[in-house]
Amino acid sequence: MRIDSHQHFWRYDAVEYPWIQPDWPIRLDFLPADLEPLLAHAGLEGCIAVQARQTLDESRWLLQLAERHSFIKAVVGWVDLRSERVDEQLAEFSSHPKFAGVRHVVQDEPDDDFMLRPEFIRGLRQLKQFDWTYDLLVFPKQLLAAIEV
Numbered sequence: 001m002r003i004d005s006h007q008h009f010w011r012y013d014a015v016e017y018p019w020i021q022p023d024w025p026i027r028l029d030f031l032p033a034d035l036e037p038l039l040a041h042a043g044l045e046g047c048i049a050v051q052a053r054q055t056l057d058e059s060r061w062l063l064q065l066a067e068r069h070s071f072i073k074a075v076v077g078w079v080d081l082r083s084e085r086v087d088e089q090l091a092e093f094s095s096h097p098k099f100a101g102v103r104h105v106v107q108d109e110p111d112d113d114f115m116l117r118p119e120f121i122r123g124l125r126q127l128k129q130f131d132w133t134y135d136l137l138v139f140p141k142q143l144l145a146a147i148e149v
Contacts, residue, residue, distance in 0.1 A: 004047040032069040046071040074100035081123025101133030
């Protein structure tokens with residue numbers, strides 16, 4: 001099966017997506033109906049939807065899209081890996097067969113050693129019990145911390 005392994009969906013809002021620069025042509029809604037013909041044209045059978053906002057609601061919304069669109073094969077969402085309640089967040093998503101992993105936009109964290117914080121590592125360790133991936137999103141200056149983790 002050939003898939004697009006990293007796809008974002010959104011209803012564009014400058015406040016919700018501040019990382020999208022004013023001169024970028026992606027300042028518009030991009031939903032599954034927009035992607036589906038492009039996948040077919042490229043000979044791809046589906047995609048993995050990846051969070052573009054660090055909210056639990058974003059993860060829930062992506063899972064709703066995946067339920068309605070069979071070409072969304074999996075979702076890499078967000079949970080607060082630093083939270084004392086991360087186990088509850090992970091348990092919520094564990095009931096969905098298309099939830100495949102988690103990512104945190106580490107590149108936006110001002111602390112280059114963010115990933116080395118004990119509470120973050122504690123949350124990362126909990127992904128193993130679900131056999132979920134963790135997607136790295138770091139700048140080169142954060143690679144040493146990522147390697148150590």
